[in-house]
Amino acid sequence: MRLASLSVDLDEIPNYFSIHGLGAPPELSAGLVYDVALDRLRGLADAGRLPLTLFVIGSDVARTAARDGLRAALRDGHELANHSLDHRYDLVRLGREEIRRQIEAGADAIEAATGERPVGFRAPGYTITDEVFDVLRELDVAYDASVFPCPAYYAAKTAAIGAIALRGRKSRSIVDTPSVLRAPTRPYRIGRPYWKRGDGLLEIPVQVTRGLRLPFIGTSVTLAGPSRARLLAKMCIGEPLVNLELHGIDVLDADDGLEALRPHQPDVRVDAKAKIDAILAVVEELRGAGYTFVTMREAAAVFGTR
Numbered sequence: 001m002r003l004a005s006l007s008v009d010l011d012e013i014p015n016y017f018s019i020h021g022l023g024a025p026p027e028l029s030a031g032l033v034y035d036v037a038l039d040r041l042r043g044l045a046d047a048g049r050l051p052l053t054l055f056v057i058g059s060d061v062a063r064t065a066a067r068d069g070l071r072a073a074l075r076d077g078h079e080l081a082n083h084s085l086d087h088r089y090d091l092v093r094l095g096r097e098e099i100r101r102q103i104e105a106g107a108d109a110i111e112a113a114t115g116e117r118p119v120g121f122r123a124p125g126y127t128i129t130d131e132v133f134d135v136l137r138e139l140d141v142a143y144d145a146s147v148f149p150c151p152a153y154y155a156a157k158t159a160a161i162g163a164i165a166l167r168g169r170k171s172r173s174i175v176d177t178p179s180v181l182r183a184p185t186r187p188y189r190i191g192r193p194y195w196k197r198g199d200g201l202l203e204i205p206v207q208v209t210r211g212l213r214l215p216f217i218g219t220s221v222t223l224a225g226p227s228r229a230r231l232l233a234k235m236c237i238g239e240p241l242v243n244l245e246l247h248g249i250d251v252l253d254a255d256d257g258l259e260a261l262r263p264h265q266p267d268v269r270v271d272a273k274a275k276i277d278a279i280l281a282v283v284e285e286l287r288g289a290g291y292t293f294v295t296m297r298e299a300a301a302v303f304g305t306r
């Protein structure tokens with residue numbers, strides 16, 4: 001069996017400003033993910049004939065535009081999952097009580113706004129700990145999708161946080177434990193520590209390629225362009241699940257109102273249409289190799305019983 005899923009973290013624009021240690025974004029661009037990207041993502045899903053899994057930040061659904069967009073996405077057959085209440089990059093350092101509130105209240109907000117309670121969770125910035133897993137277990141979460149066992153990403157993130165500090169700014173992003181690099185790269189039940197196998201919660205790791213474990217995520221696919229994105233997809237073929245994780249910003253570009261991010265993020269310089277083409281090229285490549293696209297919840301149901 002070959003399953004594939006496309007998930008999208010709907011991180012709103014202020015998160016990117018805080019990663020780079022910039023101030024607040026201009027008001028007009030602060031809501032671009034829900035105001036512009038979500039419709040493009042629904043269009044992408046239509047074109048690719050696949051369901052999306054949308055990881056929603058609970059506090060964002062206070063906006064009517066966000067609520068309406070998510071309800072429309074649900075009607076299209078997409079899954080909504082929990083990306084915490086406030087997307088605190090330092091979630092793991094907040095203490096048990098606040099960790100629980102961030103996760104539970106995130107799910108509550110999404111359920112109140114859409115009528116659907118999410119069953120999946122992804123931590124902000126892919127940073128997770130055994131303590132967070134304990135809370136997920138308490139809250140009966142069906143699957144987690146935060147572990148990213150990717151040496152290239154780990155090195156790049158650690159270097160970027162250092163470089164931002166050298167320029168005298170402070171990134172909100174935090175460095176993860178390198179032990180995450182020892183985690184399995186396919187769906188597994190976590191042990192203790194979570195990067196070992198056990199009989200705990202089902203983890204669906206963020207995708208890396210076979211062998212080199214290159215990141216197979218929105219940023220690498222959209223920066224690669226359609227033909228090299230196909231090569232990256234080929235490097236994942238053979239995996240029982242190929243789980244491509246995007247962000248809302250992957251279907252936006254500088255012209256949408258993100259000029260201020262242009263010096264900080266090369267992906268913002270690529271035309272949105274070209275980025276969507278690269279994602280669809282990957283979908284076509286995987287489908288051609290016999291993959292069926294499902295939501296993460298459906299993938300979890302299959303891999304959770306293995």
Ligand SMILES: [Zn+2]
Nearest residue numbers: 009011124125
């Ligand atoms: Zn996020």
